[in-house]
Structures are given as C-alpha cells and as structure tokens.
Amino acid sequence: MTRLGLALLLALAAPASADRAQVEAGEAAFRKCASCHKIGPGAKHATGPHLNGVFGRKAGALEDFRYSPDIVRMGNDGLVWDYEKLHLYLENPKTLVSGTRMNFRGVRDEAERAAIIAFLRAYSDKPSDIPESAPTNPGGDPQVAAAILAIQGDPDYGEYLSGECVTCHQVDGADEGIPSITGWNEDDFVTALHAYRAKHRANPAMQLVAARLSDEEIAGLAAFFAKID
Ligand code: HEC
Numbered sequence: 596m597t598r599l600g601l602a603l604l605l606a607l608a609a610p611a612s613a614d615r616a617q618v619e620a621g622e623a624a625f626r627k628c629a630s631c632h633k634i635g636p637g638a639k640h641a642t643g644p645h646l647n648g649v650f651g652r653k654a655g656a657l658e659d660f661r662y663s664p665d666i667v668r669m670g671n672d673g674l675v676w677d678y679e680k681l682h683l684y685l686e687n688p689k690t691l692v693s694g695t696r697m698n699f700r701g702v703r704d705e706a707e708r709a710a711i712i713a714f715l716r717a718y719s720d721k722p723s724d725i726p727e728s729a730p731t732n733p734g735g736d737p738q739v740a741a742a743i744l745a746i747q748g749d750p751d752y753g754e755y756l757s758g759e760c761v762t763c764h765q766v767d768g769a770d771e772g773i774p775s776i777t778g779w780n781e782d783d784f785v786t787a788l789h790a791y792r793a794k795h796r797a798n799p800a801m802q803l804v805a806a807r808l809s810d811e812e813i814a815g816l817a818a819f820f821a822k823i824d
C-alpha cells in the first residue's frame with residue numbers, strides 16, 4: 596500500500612466526514628511537527644523518529660532511532676502511545692517524559708491536539724486500538740455466536756477469496772496505515788469481520804467488504820490469514 600495517497604487513506608480510514616475534516620485540520624497543524632518528524636509511506640527518521648504506526652506502540656521503540664534514555668526507560672516501564680498519552684505528551688512533552696529529546700513547547704489547544712492525533716491515526720497500524728474510535732466500537736466488538744466461531748474454515752478457500760483483501764492489506768503484514776491482518780487468532784479475526792458486517796465497526800470500506808461475505812467465507816479467510824506471519 597505504499598502508493599496510497601493521503602486522500603485515499605482518509606477515504607478508507609476515516610469513519611465519518613466530520614472526522615475527515617478533523618484529520619485535514621490535523622494535517623495542517625502537523626506543520627508544527629514536520630520540521631522534525633516525517634510521516635507517510637517511506638518516511639525516514641529526521642531530528643525526531645518517523646511517526647508511522649505510532650499508535651499502540653511502546654514509547655521509544657524504533658530500533659534504528661537514537662532516543663533519549665528517558666523515553667526508552669519509560670517505554671520499557673510500560674508507556675504505550677494511546678490516545679490519552681499522546682494528548683499529554685503533545686501538550687507538554689517534558690511533563691510526561693522529563694528528559695525527552697523532543698524540544699518542543701507543546702500544543703496548548705486541546706482541539707488542535709485532537710486534530711493532530713486524528714491525523715497521526717490515519718497512519719496507524721491498528722485504528723481499532725484507538726479509544727477515540729470507541730463510539731463506533733462500543734465496549735469492543737459484539738460477541739459472535741459460538742456456532743459461528745465453531746465453523747471450521749477452509750484455508751484454501753480463504754486463499755482463493757483473499758485476492759481482494761491483499762489489494763489493501765499487505766500479505767507480509769507490513770503496512771502504511773492499513774492494519775495487518777496476518778497471524779491473527781481466528782476467533783478475533785471472525786469477530787472483527789462480523790463487527791464490520793453488523794456495522795458495529797464504522798469503516799465504510801470494510802463494511803462493504805464484509806457485507807458480501809458469508810459466515811463460511813469469513814471462517815475460510817480467518818483460517819488462511821492465521822497461517823501467515
Ligand atoms: C524540534 C523537533 C521536534 C518537534 C518540533 C516535534 N518533535 Fe516529536 N520528537 C522529537 C524527538 C527528538 C523525539 C524523540 C524523543 C526522545 O528521544 O525523548 C520525538 C518524539 C516524538 C514522539 C514519540 C515517538 C516514539 O517513537 O516514541 C511522538 C509521538 C512525537 N514526537 C510527536 C510529535 C508531534 C505530533 C509533534 C508536533 C505537534 C512533534 N512531535 C514535534 C522532535 C520533535
């Protein structure tokens with residue numbers, strides 16, 4: 596998915612047009628960050644680390660970037676970049692990580708921070724991990740009936756059906772803004788697809804994809820993608 600432009604990414608990843616406006620505001624506000632951070636396909640480290648896939652990731656975790664000892668220690672102690680922690684860090688980096696190398700006074704305006712975070716989210720591996728998306732995914736995905744989870748998926752059939760999926764999701768699991776779907780637990784995979792089919796998850800592209808799939812087809816896809824890692 597390296598050639599996906601931001602516009603297409605937004606069309607796929609933004610749950611609603613209101614969020615889309617927010618992401619666009621975030622893109623504009625990201626100018627404050629752009630002197631130090633690159634983001635998007637092929638982004639490299641600069642003064643700061645590239646920010647692809649930062650959501651849900653341990654702080655200070657990119658192997659090839661030289662972080663401050665402080666942020667690395669906090670990452671090892673359990674600091675993970677979720678919505679709330681990003682808000683704190685972006686408001687005033689040094690109050691969260693006192694010895695951080697991010698020499699930036701912070702973004703005081705909460706709405707502006709939220710927009711920047713929404714923009715970062717468009718480049719996140721796992722949009723579903725982001726609490727901000729919770730309204731579209733209340734209390735996690737709805738439970739799928741045991742009889743449906745019990746369906747033995749045929750991985751060969753799943754492979755046959757997977758052609759469409761891998762136009763967006765990369766088979767090697769690497770991705771730029773589209774979550775990885777390889778090596779998942781089969782029940783979780785089935786539950787996620789049913790959540791799109793039932794429109795409990797908001798992403799319109801995935802809702803369309805899931806609406807066309809039968810229970811057996813979902814089971815086959817789960818069995819196929821589970822084998823890849
Ligand atoms: C003056 C340069 C500079 C600016 C401006 C800047 N950053 Fe940073 N940022 C850094 C550096 C350097 C680090 C590494 C921090 C460390 O090692 O303690 C960092 C770290 C981060 C991290 C943690 C990344 C990780 O892998 O743990 C996030 C998230 C982040 N910056 C977001 C932003 C955002 C969003 C903005 C704009 C609102 C911004 N930064 C502005 C230099 C900057």
Ligand code: HEC
Binds near residue numbers: 607722759760761816
């Ligand atoms: C048009 C591009 C596109 C196609 C085609 C597509 N997906 Fe997706 N898929 C996405 C996007 C974007 C997301 C993240 C949506 C969100 O925010 O909920 C996603 C999310 C998912 C998730 C949940 C991932 C997570 O981290 O929670 C699963 C599972 C999934 N897709 C499976 C499939 C399968 C199976 C197919 C083929 C039958 C498929 N997708 C086809 C774009 C696509």
